[in-house]
Amino acid sequence: MARRVTAAHHRNDQETPVISEYRQSDAEREPDGSGEDHAQDRARAARELGDALRELVQAAAGTEVDAATLRKTADQARDLVGPLTEASRTRHVPPTLDEAKPGRRMYNPASGPGNPIAPPMRVRVADGVATGTCTLGLAYEGPHSYTHGGISAMLVDQILGHAHAAQGRPGMTVSLSLRYRRPVPLETPLRLTAWVPEDSITDRRTGPKATITTEDEPDRLLVEASGIFVIPTAEQAERIFGDNPPPRWSEK
Numbered sequence: 001m002a003r004r005v006t007a008a009h010h011r012n013d014q015e016t017p018v019i020s021e022y023r024q025s026d027a028e029r030e031p032d033g034s035g036e037d038h039a040q041d042r043a044r045a046a047r048e049l050g051d052a053l054r055e056l057v058q059a060a061a062g063t064e065v066d067a068a069t070l071r072k073t074a075d076q077a078r079d080l081v082g083p084l085t086e087a088s089r090t091r092h093v094p095p096t097l098d099e100a101k102p103g104r105r106m107y108n109p110a111s112g113p114g115n116p117i118a119p120p121m122r123v124r125v126a127d128g129v130a131t132g133t134c135t136l137g138l139a140y141e142g143p144h145s146y147t148h149g150g151i152s153a154m155l156v157d158q159i160l161g162h163a164h165a166a167q168g169r170p171g172m173t174v175s176l177s178l179r180y181r182r183p184v185p186l187e188t189p190l191r192l193t194a195w196v197p198e199d200s201i202t203d204r205r206t207g208p209k210a211t212i213t214t215e216d217e218p219d220r221l222l223v224e225a226s227g228i229f230v231i232p233t234a235e236q237a238e239r240i241f242g243d244n245p246p247p248r249w250s251e252k
Ligand SMILES: CCCCCCCCCCCCCC(=O)SCCNC(=O)CCNC(=O)[C@H](O)C(C)(C)COP(=O)(O)OP(=O)(O)OC[C@H]1O[C@@H](n2cnc3c(N)ncnc32)[C@H](O)[C@@H]1OP(=O)(O)O
Pocket: 013, 014, 015, 016, 019, 102, 103, 104, 157, 158, 159, 160, 161, 162, 165, 170, 171, 172, 173, 174, 175, 202, 203, 204, 205, 228, 230, 231, 232, 233, 236, 240
C-alpha cells in the first residue's frame, strides 16, 4: 500500500546564485554529519531519475518504431510506476527534498532537475539579473522544428519570477505578456534573460521584463516578454494555501 509522506512545515526560500545545481546545505547535515550522505545521495538519485526519464520522453517524442515496439515499451513504462508510488506525497505537502534545502525546487516543471517534463532550465541570478540556459528537444515541438509557444511562456514565467524574487521575496504571476518575434529553434542552446526595471517596483509588485535568444546570437531577439508579479498578503496566502502557507508569504 502507498505510504503518504506527512505534512511538514515549509521553509523560507532563500536566494541562491545557482538554483538548479545542488550543493550540500546546512539543512541537509546532521550535527554528526550522518545525514549528509543520505540527503545528498537522494537528491543525486532524484536528478538521475529525472535525466533518465527525460531521455525516455525525448525518445518517445522522436521515435518511428513499429506498433509492437511501442506497445511493449508502454508496458515496460507502466511497470516503472509501482515502485515510485510506494512512498508519495499529496499536492498539499512539499517534497521532502525541497524541505531539506531551502530554495530548492527539485520538481519545478521549468527548472527542476528531478521533473522529467522540465528541460531543465539552469538558472543563475547575479546583480538582479536572472539568466536561464537550456536546450529544448523534440518533446517541446510546436511548429515543425521549433518550440511550442506555451513552452516559451513557461520558461519566461519562471525566469521573470527569479528576477522578481531577486528584489526581495518571491511572488506570484498576475500578468504575463509575450511577443513572439521569431520562432525559437529546437536542439539549439538558448538563453533567457530577465531583469526588473526600477520604475516598475512597488511594495508588493514588480514588472520584470525578459528576452529569449539563442546562445550564439544574443542580440537577435526571438521572444520579448513582460510580467507583473505580486507578493501575496498573509491573508491572501492563507486563502490560497490553507492552514500551512509558505512562510515567505505568511508574515503579517
Ligand atoms: C532561491 C530562492 C529563490 C526563489 C525564486 C523563486 C522563483 C519562482 C519563480 C516562479 C515563477 C512562476 C510563478 C507562477 O507560476 S505563480 C502561478 C500563477 N499565478 C497565480 O496563480 C496567481 C493567481 N492570482 C492571485 O491569486 C491573486 O491575483 C493574488 C493573490 C496574487 C493577488 O491578489 P489580487 O489580484 O487581489 O491583487 P491585490 O489587490 O492584492 O493587488 C496587489 C498589487 O498587484 C496589482 N495587480 C493585481 N493584478 C494585476 C494585474 N493583472 N495587472 C497589473 N497589476 C495587477 C494591484 O494593482 C496591486 O498593485 P499595487 O497597487 O500594490 O502597486
